[in-house]
Amino acid sequence: xxIFRRPRDMPSPPSPAIAEFxxxxxxxxxxxxxxxxxxGQQEFATELVEELSLRVHKINAGLQxxxxxxxNDTPTLTLTGGGGAELRGLAERxxxxxxxxxxxxxxxxxxxxxxxxxxxxQLADHEFDLGYVRLGMRADAGRARIHITxxxxxxxxVPEEAQLQVxxxxxxxxxxxxxxxxxxxxxxxxxxxxxxALPPGMLSAVVEQIxxxxxxxxxxxxxxxxxxxxxxxxxxxxxLHRQDYPLCDLHVEVSVPYAHSNPDRLPxxxxxxxxxxxxxxxxxxxxxxxxxxRQTGDGLQVFHLYxxxxxxVVAELDQLTAGWSEGRAKxxxxxxxGWRALAPYQP
Numbered sequence: 001x002x003i004f005r006r007p008r009d010m011p012s013p014p015s016p017a018i019a020e021f022x023x024x025x026x027x028x029x030x031x032x033x034x035x036x037x038x039x040g041q042q043e044f045a046t047e048l049v050e051e052l053s054l055r056v057h058k059i060n061a062g063l064q065x066x067x068x069x070x071x072n073d074t075p076t077l078t079l080t081g082g083g084g085a086e087l088r089g090l091a092e093r094x095x096x097x098x099x100x101x102x103x104x105x106x107x108x109x110x111x112x113x114x115x116x117x118x119x120x121x122q123l124a125d126h127e128f129d130l131g132y133v134r135l136g137m138r139a140d141a142g143r144a145r146i147h148i149t150x151x152x153x154x155x156x157x158v159p160e161e162a163q164l165q166v167x168x169x170x171x172x173x174x175x176x177x178x179x180x181x182x183x184x185x186x187x188x189x190x191x192x193x194x195x196x197a198l199p200p201g202m203l204s205a206v207v208e209q210i211x212x213x214x215x216x217x218x219x220x221x222x223x224x225x226x227x228x229x230x231x232x233x234x235x236x237x238x239x240l241h242r243q244d245y246p247l248c249d250l251h252v253e254v255s256v257p258y259a260h261s262n263p264d265r266l267p268x269x270x271x272x273x274x275x276x277x278x279x280x281x282x283x284x285x286x287x288x289x290x291x292x293x294r295q296t297g298d299g300l301q302v303f304h305l306y307x308x309x310x311x312x313v314v315a316e317l318d319q320l321t322a323g324w325s326e327g328r329a330k331x332x333x334x335x336x337x338g339w340r341a342l343a344p345y346q347p
Contacts, residue, residue, distance in 0.1 A: 015058075015059065017055075017058040017059045018059055018093060018094050018097055019097070020055070020058065021055045021056070021058070021059060021094070022097060022098065022099060024055050025055075025099070026099065028048070028051065028052075029102065029104070031048065032048060032052075032067075033075070035048055036067070036075065052065060053065070056079060059079075059090065059094060060081075060087060060090055062081060062082070062084070062086075062087055063079055063080065063081060063087060063090070063091065064079075064080050064081070064082050065077065065078065065079050065080075066078045066080075066110070070105040070107075070111075071105070074103070074104065074105045075103070075104050075105070076104065076105045076106070076107060077104060077105075077106050077107070078106075078107040078108075078109070078110055078111075079091050079094050079095070079106075079107070079108060080107075080108065080109050080110055080177060082177075083168070083172075083177050083180060083181050084338075085181070085242045085337070085338045085339055086337045086338040087337070088108070088109070088181075088242060088243060088246050088337070089246050089247055089248070089249040089337050090337070091108035091109065091246075092108045092246035092247055093247070094108065095107065095108040108246070109176065109177040109178045109243070110172045110176065110177040111176050111177075112172075112173065112174065112175055112176035112179070112204070113173045114173065114174065114201055114204075116130070116169075116173040117130055117131075117133070117170065117173055117174060117199075117200050117201050118130065118131055121166060121169060123158075123162050123165055123166065124162065126154065126157070126158055126162065128152060128154055128166055130152075130166075130170060130200075132152055132153055132154075133150065133151065133152050133166070133170050133199070133200050134150075134151045134152075134193055134194070134197035134198065134199060134200075135148055135149065135150055135151070135170075135194075135197055135198055135199070135200055135202075135203060136148065136149035136151070136188075136190070136194030136195070136196065136197045137149075137198065137203070137206055139210045140185055141210075141213075142347050143185060143346075143347050144183070144211065144214040144238070144239040145183060145184065145185030146183055146184055146185060146206070146207060146210055147184075147185045147186045147187075147188070148171070148184055148185075148186075148187050148188070148203075149187075149188040149189075149190045149194045149197075150163075150166070150167040150170065150171075150187060150188070150189055150190065151190045151191070151192070151193045151194060151197060152166060155189060155190070155191045156191050160189065163189045164187075164189065167187055167189060168180075168187070170200050171184060171187070171200075171203070173200075174200045174201065174203040174204060175203060175204055175207060178243040179204075179207065181241070181242065181243050182211075182239075182241045182243055182244075183207050183210075183211050214238075214239050217237050217238060217239055217240060218237075218238060219235045219236065219237055219238070220235070220236045220237075220238045220347070221233065221234065221235050221236075222234040222235075222236075226265075226297040226298045228298055230264055230265045230297055230298050231264045231265075231266060231297060232295065232296065232297030232298075233266065233295075233296040233297065234293070234294070234295055234296075234345070235293065235294045235295075236292070236293050236345045236346075237290075237291065237292050237293070238347065240290065240292055240342070242338075242339050244290075245287065245290050245306060245308075247287070247308040247310070247311075248287075248288075248289065248290060248306035248307055248308050249306075249308070249309060249335055249336065249337040250306065250307045250308070250309040250314070250333050250334070250335055250336065251304065251305075251306060251333065251334050251335070251336035251339075251341045252289065252304070252305040252306070252307050252313075252314060252317065252331065252332070252333045253302060253303070253304055253305075253331070253332045253333070254282070254302070254303040254305065254317060254321060254329065254330070254331050255300055255301075255302050255303075255329060255330045255331075255332075256275065256278060256300070256301045256302075256303070256321065256324055256326075256327075256329045257299055257300050257301075257326055257327030257328065257329065258271035258272075258274070258275060258299060258300070258301060258326050258327070259271055259326040259327060260272075260326075261299055265297060265298050265299050266296060266297065267296065267301070271326060274325075274326065275296075275301055278320075278324070279291070279294065279303065281320060282303055282305065282317075282320075285305075285307075285313055285316075287308070288307060288308050288311040288312075288313040289305045289306065289307035289308065289311070289313045289317075290305060290306050290307075291303060291304075291305050292304050292305060292306060292342055292345075293342065293345050304341065304342070305317075306336070306339060307333070309333075309335070314331065314333055317331050318331055
């Protein structure tokens with residue numbers, strides 16, 4: 001057996017390629033619809049596939065696309081980063097600039113499709129009857145995750161790459177790509193059926209039950225030492241899901257000094273109240289920025305946020321810190337679409 005995680009693609013900055021894609025789509029849509037309606041002649045279908053892939057990969061080579069059918073038989077086009085956090089924001093920006101009134105539904109992540117769980121999946125020269133898939137599930141309350149073992153009897157006869165493809169197709173169809181990223185931890189492939197395994201159609205109900213206590217994020221607190229050896233306090237918002245803030249690609253660090261402290265150099269009044277008031281302002285930024293971590297010690301409180309770089313929130317933070325009266329507060333930002341800076345703070 002093996003343990004797999006989603007591949008991590010390094011993102012490129014959003015580019016005019018998104019606008020170019022939609023300009024091309026306006027011209028290509030009639031041809032695509034005609035090919036779908038007729039079943040498509042092979043050469044014409046191949047040409048369209050290559051053309052669409054070229055336009056998508058101009059946006060980013062790590063993006064994937066799918067054409068399918070949505071509600072009321074509406075044709076759908078999905079552009080996705082394959083569950084990787086780094087490309088989620090780019091797909092969302094593509095989606096939010098999509099034209100309206102086209103008769104199509106556009107998506108930035110694969111949606112749940114439970115009907116597919118009873119179908120057959122063809123990968124290369126092997127056909128998998130998904131009715132035989134079984135999932136072992138282990139709740140990890142400390143991480144707000146469910147670790148899953150995926151079994152199919154045909155896994156004995158195919159390489160690990162094919163096993164992985166089956167596993168993630170099943171998980172995406174059972175939950176939808178964003179909920180897989182939110183709630184699924186390690187995915188383990190098994191060639192022997194796990195004890196108490198369930199059909200994948202049960203996964204959404206299990207996730208709903210186990211994730212319910214974590215639907216509203218809370219703050220985890222901890223203590224440690226600063227580099228100078230003084231006591232430090234840490235607060236981490238948990239759980240915090242990248243998929244809930246798809247446009248927040250920018251890591252922003254706000255450093256706020258405080259003038260009143262105890263012998264351990266931790267804040268006391270009136271600085272403690274001023275810091276709480278400052279944090280309340282940070283927490284009221286809505287979808288434009290989310291406060292993820294706060295660190296306190298050695299006369300400094302550092303707030304880590306993730307922000308939408310196009311929302312103007314960084315300029316607002318500059319103004320907010322300019323009004324701080326207990327020393328020179330600073331704002332620093334760096335692109336981090338994969339939220340990698342949070343890794344040291346995750347349980």
